[in-house]
Amino acid sequence: MKLLILGLAAAILSQAAPTGVSTRAACATKSQRKAWHTLTRDEKLAYLNAEKCLMSLPAELGFEGPRTRFDEFQKLHVFATSTVHFVGAFLPWHRYLIHTHEHVLKTECNYTGTHPYWDEPLDAGNFTHSILLDPETGFGGDGAGPNNCIQNGPFKHYVNAIGPGQSITDHCIDRQINDCTSAMAAQTNVDQCMAMQNFSTMWPCLEGAPHGGGHGGIGGEMLNLWSSPGDPLFYLHHAYLDKLWWQWQAMDLPLRLQDITGSNQPVSFGPFPGTNGSFPGFPGNGSIPGFPGNGTFPPGGPGNGSCGMFPGGPFPPVGTGPPRTNLVKRDGDPGNVTTLGHVLTMFGMMPNVTVADVMDVQGGLLCYEYI
Numbered sequence: 001m002k003l004l005i006l007g008l009a010a011a012i013l014s015q016a017a018p019t020g021v022s023t024r025a026a027c028a029t030k031s032q033r034k035a036w037h038t039l040t041r042d043e044k045l046a047y048l049n050a051e052k053c054l055m056s057l058p059a060e061l062g063f064e065g066p067r068t069r070f071d072e073f074q075k076l077h078v079f080a081t082s083t084v085h086f087v088g089a090f091l092p093w094h095r096y097l098i099h100t101h102e103h104v105l106k107t108e109c110n111y112t113g114t115h116p117y118w119d120e121p122l123d124a125g126n127f128t129h130s131i132l133l134d135p136e137t138g139f140g141g142d143g144a145g146p147n148n149c150i151q152n153g154p155f156k157h158y159v160n161a162i163g164p165g166q167s168i169t170d171h172c173i174d175r176q177i178n179d180c181t182s183a184m185a186a187q188t189n190v191d192q193c194m195a196m197q198n199f200s201t202m203w204p205c206l207e208g209a210p211h212g213g214g215h216g217g218i219g220g221e222m223l224n225l226w227s228s229p230g231d232p233l234f235y236l237h238h239a240y241l242d243k244l245w246w247q248w249q250a251m252d253l254p255l256r257l258q259d260i261t262g263s264n265q266p267v268s269f270g271p272f273p274g275t276n277g278s279f280p281g282f283p284g285n286g287s288i289p290g291f292p293g294n295g296t297f298p299p300g301g302p303g304n305g306s307c308g309m310f311p312g313g314p315f316p317p318v319g320t321g322p323p324r325t326n327l328v329k330r331d332g333d334p335g336n337v338t339t340l341g342h343v344l345t346m347f348g349m350m351p352n353v354t355v356a357d358v359m360d361v362q363g364g365l366l367c368y369e370y371i
């Protein structure tokens, strides 16, 4: 009888409650996503080995270019780039990408841990000495030489087939650490975003300094709007951004399980906090076709260009990728505003879901917490 009542209550709740809040009961045991610096040596090695496994498994989805499952993840980001950055779906899509990455590590590489994240404010302004870049228990260090190839670590010998940009070329994993830029990852910049009262202002804030600081601080492929998942650090960076979004949501539940908006067409951002008002964020100099401003972004990096990150264009030549229109599915929204019904696609790596499905990390589809 008790069960019946509970069931009835759940049924009523599921009818009455908007999508996204009705399935919390399905997440009784949350998995715990931890910061990299809190992992044991064995936990770190388990994750690094799982990522290496992904780099050894053959591609399955039939895309042009990828040789491995790792490359395939990168390719689906290339496909999605123009519809998942500077848009309302930026955080939801990347949340689902990280979930997909974790899922594939578990199901195809026997990974038994959870998705770690990089607690970036700890290393802001000092990525060079981050323990994430440890050559043995981390992702290897900075790039060097003519192609800025990483010189050590578990991914030193990986030949990546995707990128830079939309091109398909064999290359090393490259980095150009910039600790002037990585300073943008500072906690003060995060705090400004956390103080925002609505998703409409919080999301551009997060996509600005905290997001840009991680990508620009590592540099190389990580700074490429399309092919950045070619550096395995990408996944820890975006798990971190997901943590920040959830942290913000959790400050006002259940209201923020519903708070989604934004444009479906990429928009131009205003100045980001903590950057002297001059940092335009990605794509830097505005020379990237199809992106907001298209030519209107001023050159120069954070801090009035003093970091020397963006001048001259942050991105290498992008080549001619497959036509977007053939690959980008309809997003399900009636107009240009991102809604809970907005479709998030992983291009066959995982089933399509909607924004509503990923609003709650402790709902039915997702079931984790950040510690």
Ligand SMILES: [Cu+2]
Pocket (backbone or CB within 6 Å): 077, 085, 094
């Ligand atoms: Cu992205």
